[in-house]
Amino acid sequence: METSKVKVRPYGDTMDDGAVQLSFTLPLELDELSFEAARTLGEQMGLTDVGVAYSRNMGQGFSFFVVYGKYTGSVDISKITVTKVECKKMKKEEVDQFISEEFARKLTFLGACIESDAHTVGIDAIMNMKGYNGHKGLESYHEINAYNLGAQVSSEELVAKAIELKADALLVSQIVTQKNVHLANLTRLVDILEAEGLREKIILVMGGPRITHELAKELGYDAGFGPNTYAEDVASFIVQEMKRREMK
Amino acid sequence: MAHLNIDKKLVEVARESARIIARQVKQEVSGFTTTTVERATLRLFGIDGVNAEGIPLANIIVEHLAERGILGKGVTYPLLHAMDQYKMTAQQVAESVSQGLLDISATTGGDKTRLKELAMLLGGEACQKIRAKREERESMISRLGRGQAPYLYLIVATGNIYEDIEQAIVAARQGADIIAVIRTTGQSLLDYVPYGATTVGFGGTYATQENFRLMRQALDQVGEEVGKYIHLTNYCSGLCMPEIAVMGAMERLDMMLNDSMYGIIFRDINMGRTFIDQFFSRMVNAYAGIIINTGEDNYLTTADAYDKAYTVLASQFINEQFALLSGLKEEQIGLGHAFEINPDMEDGFLWELTHAQLVRQVFPNSPIKYMPPTKYMTGNIFKGQTQNALFNVASVLTGQTIHLLGMLTEAIHTPFLQDRFLSVENAQYVFNTMKHLGEEIEFKANGRIHSRANQVLIEAAEMLKEIEAMGLMGAIKQGMFADISRKPEGGKGFAEVIAKDEDYFNPFIGLMLGGTGNGNK
Numbered sequence: 142m143e144t145s146k147v148k149v150r151p152y153g154d155t156m157d158d159g160a161v162q163l164s165f166t167l168p169l170e171l172d173e174l175s176f177e178a179a180r181t182l183g184e185q186m187g188l189t190d191v192g193v194a195y196s197r198n199m200g201q202g203f204s205f206f207v208v209y210g211k212y213t214g215s216v217d218i219s220k221i222t223v224t225k226v227e228c229k230k231m232k233k234e235e236v237d238q239f240i241s242e243e244f245a246r247k248l249t250f251l252g253a254c255i256e257s258d259a260h261t262v263g264i265d266a267i268m269n270m271k272g273y274n275g276h277k278g279l280e281s282y283h284e285i286n287a288y289n290l291g292a293q294v295s296s297e298e299l300v301a302k303a304i305e306l307k308a309d310a311l312l313v314s315q316i317v318t319q320k321n322v323h324l325a326n327l328t329r330l331v332d333i334l335e336a337e338g339l340r341e342k343i344i345l346v347m348g349g350p351r352i353t354h355e356l357a358k359e360l361g362y363d364a365g366f367g368p369n370t371y372a373e374d375v376a377s378f379i380v381q382e383m384k385r386r387e388m389k
Numbered sequence: 390m391a392h393l394n395i396d397k398k399l400v401e402v403a404r405e406s407a408r409i410i411a412r413q414v415k416q417e418v419s420g421f422t423t424t425t426v427e428r429a430t431l432r433l434f435g436i437d438g439v440n441a442e443g444i445p446l447a448n449i450i451v452e453h454l455a456e457r458g459i460l461g462k463g464v465t466y467p468l469l470h471a472m473d474q475y476k477m478t479a480q481q482v483a484e485s486v487s488q489g490l491l492d493i494s495a496t497t498g499g500d501k502t503r504l505k506e507l508a509m510l511l512g513g514e515a516c517q518k519i520r521a522k523r524e525e526r527e528s529m530i531s532r533l534g535r536g537q538a539p540y541l542y543l544i545v546a547t548g549n550i551y552e553d554i555e556q557a558i559v560a561a562r563q564g565a566d567i568i569a570v571i572r573t574t575g576q577s578l579l580d581y582v583p584y585g586a587t588t589v590g591f592g593g594t595y596a597t598q599e600n601f602r603l604m605r606q607a608l609d610q611v612g613e614e615v616g617k618y619i620h621l622t623n624y625c626s627g628l629c630m631p632e633i634a635v636m637g638a639m640e641r642l643d644m645m646l647n648d649s650m651y652g653i654i655f656r657d658i659n660m661g662r663t664f665i666d667q668f669f670s671r672m673v674n675a676y677a678g679i680i681i682n683t684g685e686d687n688y689l690t691t692a693d694a695y696d697k698a699y700t701v702l703a704s705q706f707i708n709e710q711f712a713l714l715s716g717l718k719e720e721q722i723g724l725g726h727a728f729e730i731n732p733d734m735e736d737g738f739l740w741e742l743t744h745a746q747l748v749r750q751v752f753p754n755s756p757i758k759y760m761p762p763t764k765y766m767t768g769n770i771f772k773g774q775t776q777n778a779l780f781n782v783a784s785v786l787t788g789q790t791i792h793l794l795g796m797l798t799e800a801i802h803t804p805f806l807q808d809r810f811l812s813v814e815n816a817q818y819v820f821n822t823m824k825h826l827g828e829e830i831e832f833k834a835n836g837r838i839h840s841r842a843n844q845v846l847i848e849a850a851e852m853l854k855e856i857e858a859m860g861l862m863g864a865i866k867q868g869m870f871a872d873i874s875r876k877p878e879g880g881k882g883f884a885e886v887i888a889k890d891e892d893y894f895n896p897f898i899g900l901m902l903g904g905t906g907n908g909n910k
Contacts, residue, residue: 164807165807166805166806199559199806199807200559200562201559203559205810259574259655261655261691262763269872271872274733291655291873292657293574293656317592319591319803320548350801368768
């Protein structure tokens with residue numbers, strides 16, 4: 142396979158065939174007309190050779206379609222820039238060692254699911270002793286005092302706790318992104334930290350299944366972590382960022 | 390059905406420990422009431438609605454009495470004395486207090502015997518209304534019938550009750566037996582129940598009495614159309630458990646999420662508050678013929694599903710005993726558990742089968758609520774569909790009762806219409822093609838499944854013994870459930886736990902516990 146390829150399109154079973162699969166619901170009863178509407182929709186999305194592989198009436202005036210087609214355009218990957226967390230990935234032991242060499246004390250990290258969000262699965266995976274998928278959580282790090290404050294922690298509460306415990310880093314989780322509720326929650330926390338004059342003294346990161354580093358930077362956070370992130374990824378970033386910012 | 394040889398004596402030992410644990414707690418909290426128990430009592434007496442600022446009248450009355458330091462007597466005497474003296478309905482009293490026209494705290498000196506009789510009379514009428522709702526359900530089920538277990542349980546969560554109704558109707562037509570309306574995120578920590586029909590929520594819809602009524606009406610209609618009774622579920626949890634129980638009883642909900650410890654562990658609600666509220670709310674659920682769903686599945690999304698399987702069993706024993714104390718019958722105790730073992734674990738499916746079968750056998754008369762995989766759902770919708778198929782197999786093979794359908798798009802977004810359709814199709818396919826497989830299977834004597842089942846049972850019994858020795862509140866403090874620790878004097882809602890005065894009186898405890906056939910033990 143060509144590795145220097147810059148213009149790419151989806152791959153089905155032959156290079157450059159552009160094959161894609163879609164599934165969607167139309168608010169129409171299933172009949173000849175809605176079937177054709179589904180196919181036409183595929184064409185309007187820029188696909189050719191559009192075929193409806195499966196269709197099914199779901200009742201109440203809705204029907205379900207599985208559609209295949211070919212995309213003839215391509216994406217030029219030489220023109221794409223990606224915002225990603227820039228740091229060296231370390232293992233748990235390396236993070237502990239880094240802290241003991243660079244800082245003359247244990248570091249304090251606070252984790253919380255803030256405001257309306259009640260889903261702790263993400264913050265638990267990063268903070269709790271057990272961690273996730275064989276990757277130990279921050280509570281198990283010798284050089285880190287990790288506090289998981291749990292769900293529905295108000296921004297005020299989190300900031301008060303950060304002051305009380307002299308936190309070095311805040312890890313904020315947002316799982317529910319329906320109607321962009323997470324944006325309001327995340328912005329609120331930054332505003333409060335800034336009002337308290339704490340923003341520069343603390344490393345602030347966010348995580349969640351729909352969170353990207355780009356979004357994090359936009360909202361004034363230091364980093365954002367999406368799916369497939371483990372405790373050591375977050376810790377690696379925080380300790381290196383602390384060193385870079387000459388935090389003691 | 391497939392059967393495990395488990396140590397029956399040990400099951401009884403564990404159950405006895407749980408009985409002692411539940412009674413200890415009940416004893417500890419018996420001298421207290423809470424603001425929401427009192428508000429629920431006001432609602433039972435017929436008080437509803439909000440003031441101009443949207444504050445529920447039930448909250449206003451309770452605040453009114455709390456400010457004057459007499460809430461420890463309960464709301465019953467002051468309310469009934471005012472009704473008796475001014476010849477007003479409960480609602481008229483509430484409105485007058487709300488408008489600042491009436492102070493009912495000064496009216497506590499009435500004739501107690503006469504007020505008690507009046508309370509029993511009016512309370513009896515309120516109970517009669519709830520009984521009528523219960524009979525209405527029973528007659529609809531006997532006329533229309535219901536689906537076949539495992540009952541398909543589907544969730545709607547748009548935030549808008551009218552949109553929820555649209556989706557619920559489609560779900561019922563697709564084969565759902567039970568519709569659950571998920572609550573908006575954050576409602577569990579509101580110390581009041583919002584009012585009226587609502588259209589804005591996040592990740593779910595506000596639980597309000599009007600929303601209950603609207604959804605009930607829609608499900609009754611679609612039930613007629615599809616020829617089976619469609620059950621409605623909501624959340625009797627958080628800071629307003631007892632009030633939501635009352636609203637659900639009045640609007641003929643059929644199931645309520647209601648756990649004895651969930652609020653403490655996962656929402657950091659005060660322990661005493663939770664135990665008092667869950668006792669009252671379960672009593673109302675029991676009287677209304679509502680099936681509760683307990684929340685043990687949540688332990689497994691936090692702690693490890695294999696290592697901590699015994700904590701689920703131990704919690705189920707405890708939930709069962711609390712439920713019995715509140716007058717619920719075994720048939721109303723929908724104990725929860727989940728299919729949450731890491732899919733990468735070798736033989737993980739064997740252990741899922743073991744756990745599911747064990748729960749089924751230890752609580753033979755209870756409708757078991759089985760929750761689908763969520764923790765290890767990744768966004769790979771294709772693998773997700775396979776995980777859900779395996780969950781469906783475990784459910785039908787072991788005869789689970791309430792089957793919450795897994796969504797292939799779990800971990801991505803709230804379900805699309807098509808996700809539900811694909812999920813129902815998946816379950817119906819598996820349930821049909823394996824319908825009698827469970828009857829044809831025997832687990833190998835002394836095999837892996839038997840030894841795992843007995844191991845979990847032994848660990849659960851040991852845990853219960855330990856809790857029995859230190860008390861449940863001590864056990865929660867030590868983080869014995871879901872690896873989360875809570876303090877008895879910590880958590881939300883602690884300030885609203887009120888010591889009862891010697892002359893505290895609430896007619897509904899006698900009326901309702903006496904009326905469920907299970908007695909006030």
